[in-house]
Amino acid sequence: MTTAKAGRSMAPVEEQIAVLMSGVDYGDALLRRQMEGELRGLLEEDRPLRVYLGVDPTATSLTLGHTVPLRKLRQFQELGHHAIFLIGDYTALIGDPSDKNKLRPMLSPEDIAANEATYFEQAARILDPGRTELRHNSEWLGRLQFPDVIALMAKFTAAEMLRRDNFRKRFDDGDAIYLHEFLYALMQGYDAYALQCDAQVGGTEQLFNLMAGRKIQQDAGQRPHVPITLPILVGLDGKERMSKSKGNHIGVDDPPSEQYGKAMSLPDGVLMDFFVLATNVPRGELPEIEHEIERHPMEAKKRLARTIVTEFHGEAAALGAQDAFERTVQRREAPREMPVYRAAAGQTLLDVLVAAGAAASKREARRLFEQRAVLVDGEVAAVDAPAEAGSTVQVGKRRWLRLA
DSSP states (O other): OOOOOTTOOOSOHHHHHHHHTTTOOOSOHHHHHHHHHHHHHHHTTOSOOEEEEEEOOSSSSOBHHHHHHHHHHHHHHHTTOEEEEEEOTTGGGTOOOTTOSSOOOOOOHHHHHHHGGGHHHHHTTTSOGGGEEEEETHHHHTTOOHHHHHHHHTTSOHHHHHTSHHHHHHHHTTOOOOHHHHHHHHHHHHHHHHHTOSEEEEEGGGHHHHHHHHHHHHHTTOOOOEEEEEOOOBOTTSSSBOOTTTTOOOBTTSOHHHHHHHHHTSOGGGHHHHHHHHOOOOGGGHHHHHHHHHHOHHHHHHHHHHHHHHHHHOHHHHHHHHHHHIIIIISOOOOSOOOEEOOOTTOBHHHHHHHTTSSSSHHHHHHHHHTTOEEETTEEOOTTOBOOTTOEEEETTTEEEEEO
């Protein structure tokens, strides 16, 4: 693909449209035609467009769900456009209510700073970091005065907000809707104005927020940007949206064995969506993959797991993760290598699970024991069992410890 440089034109408009509109979903054919027409008009100006994706640091890890819009932003980059990765450190103070049917817990500035520490590094596994502008929306939202907020709120009505599916459902059910939740769409819309963007990439659940940005830009005398919205990737349960808070995610920074094992737990019915949305497999291979899913779903699932791990960790790591999975899960053998934990005198297995990071808390550790998911040398362990040196401990299907 042609990259825009001094004295050189962008790639042909129709070639760009074919790439940039592939996989885009608005849930409305007329809106799609309108947005495609506006994007074509921008591309005909034969200049690099300013395109951004905003991500709120509500957890420490990006997930495969985040990589769906990240891959689209990378496509813009490869066509020579200017990509902006925006960390929503100010919008995270509220939390996006777009896909929520209840109030989202508010984060502290300290939580947000800790969560975003490696966000750009993780995003750079998809984007070209040398050609990506990193911004934080606290740069402009943090400078707004109360009169500015009032002026922003005056552009929208309560009826507009209550037309959103999730707010309307909560209202009809008699559930509380707090005023600060209405501000989220305005804050995200203001981001589009502050960045003077030509296009914004996001998930389909973000469309209301993106359209709010168009309104704010237009009122300020800017040309409204073009929303580029993409389908939502489901989580490991194959039903709900992938989310770290729900524990149904594959993390961008998960180790190879974790990524592989999680991919192998996916229901067969969502494999094709993962190949399409969450990998870079050539589009020409998709018919063959679809056939493989129908005929040999286990082999297709292994192919998906290898592809995911390869894209983030390399082929050698993917093959190692597959070998470990086949050994420990399919053949129920102990892995060749496992972490070693030196147990203190009098420590119980429950204490060891928490101290070694195999369980996040004693409550979670007890639940694992109740589920008979903790084995010592192949036998189900009791919750009050002592930690004995020389033992091999298996926690669930994919976690192992050797006690010393």
